[in-house]
Amino acid sequence: SVQHFQQAIALDPKFALAHASLADAYNTIGYWGYLPPKDAFPEAKRAAQMALNIDPDLAEAHGALGYVEFQYEWNFTEAEMEFKEAIRLNPNSVSARLRFLEYLFDFQRAQEAHEQLERARELDPLSIQIAYDYAAVSWFERDFDRAIEQLQKTISMDPNNALAYDLLAAIFYQKKMPAQAFTAHDKANSLEGVFSDAEMAEMRNAYETAGLSAYFRKENELRQKRLAEGKYQSPLNIALNYAFAGDDSEALDWLERAVDEHTP
Secondary structure, eight states: OHHHHHHHHHHOTTOHHHHHHHHHHHHHHHHTTSSOHHHHHHHHHHHHHHHHHHOTTOHHHHHHHHHHIIIIIOOHHHHHHHHHHHHHHOTTOHHHHHHHHHHHHHTTOHHHHHHHHHHHHHHOTTOHHHHHHHHHHHHHTTOHHHHHHHHHHHHHHOTTOHHHHHHHHHHHHHTTOHHHHHHHHHHHHHHHTOSOHHHHHHHHHHHHHHOHHHHHHHHHHHHHHHHHTTOOOOHHHHHHHHHHHTOHHHHHHHHHHHHHTTOO
16 A cells, blocks of 8 residues: 555645555554554654645544654654544544544543544444454453454454454453464464464464463564564564463563564
């Protein structure tokens, strides 16, 4: 999508929405760890600011800029102002409401977050992202059964949704259901396509030989090998894997690295 928006901008440099969409694309790949935060989010900010230079009242640009302020620059007051401005300019913007929802939940403003989520669902009742967000909200509130139900709904709508399987794995882990956690996490890894068939077999063999903790350790071994080869891996993902494996010291080390890198 980045290339498509760049092509649109090349054809019409004054196309503000293309700049805003480019910003949102960089925000997404930065958030999910497809690029290092230091490479993705500054590009998102530049694109959002360019959009605002062209059209100061473009809601999508305010929302994209707010997301950079929130997830990467940690300018939380400015982030909230941008999210609210995006919604004021376009009350029907689902993306602005979902971005603001993330912000509100991070600051434990649950009632306001639920209001944004409900409004987003009214605007787009068939959205896969909203179904996933309902699951994430339920998980944050430790309503694990409802979260599982929502994730199963998400997967029925999009059977190749790796994120849904990954969150499902985390919930099964917290419910002390290791076999189900393995199945879901392994499915997520398979769908993400990060690992070769041989590497997937290595991780599965680790699980069959020594259990779920061994699977997470083998996965981290492979992820760190990629890092050594210059291929970015989210330190937060590695930290979570170590935490699930019960390796608390290593988890803390990688969490510190995630903080240093401003990993979302």
